[in-house]
Amino acid sequence: MPWLAALPRNQVNWGPTINPDTCVSCGMCMNCGKKVFEWIDNRPVVARYDDCVVGCTTCGNLCLSHAISFPNIEELRCLYRDHKVWSAVKKALIAEGKIPRGRTPQEAAAPDEEAC
Numbered sequence: 730m731p732w733l734a735a736l737p738r739n740q741v742n743w744g745p746t747i748n749p750d751t752c753v754s755c756g757m758c759m760n761c762g763k764k765v766f767e768w769i770d771n772r773p774v775v776a777r778y779d780d781c782v783v784g785c786t787t788c789g790n791l792c793l794s795h796a797i798s799f800p801n802i803e804e805l806r807c808l809y810r811d812h813k814v815w816s817a818v819k820k821a822l823i824a825e826g827k828i829p830r831g832r833t834p835q836e837a838a839a840p841d842e843e844a845c
């Protein structure tokens with residue numbers, strides 16, 4: 730889980746909320762590759778909130794009527810800073826060979842993660 734490193738998904742509040750008053754049942758959100766939505770009674774419902782990819786907002790960006798919202802992104806970034814997720818993710822990516830191992834600790838380090 731490189732987006733989160735070791736942070737459990739259930740500690741991360743991230744997922745879509747549909748405003749039923751503005752949804753026009755265009756169906757676009759049903760393209761979500763993680764199958765977060767189910768189509769019930771001619772409209773989508775959020776069926777698997779925690780399956781949403783942390784940080785993703787694609788369905789909201791493409792929703793015809795701007796009916797999908799997400800938690801505050803700055804709260805998510807604070808959680809990442811407080812749990813040093815950037816450092817952990819970089820270590821995991823180096824271990825997986827997705828980015829090269831730095832020659833020095835400084836090169837291998839993640840950017841500063843000051844607590845919120």
Ligand code: SF4
Binds near residue numbers: 765787789
């Ligand atoms: S934000 Fe992305 S992963 Fe989450 S429900 Fe929308 S399309 Fe799916």
Ligand code: SF4
Binds near residue numbers: 747755795796797
């Ligand atoms: S993309 Fe927006 S308007 Fe279309 S079905 Fe989903 S929530 Fe409703």
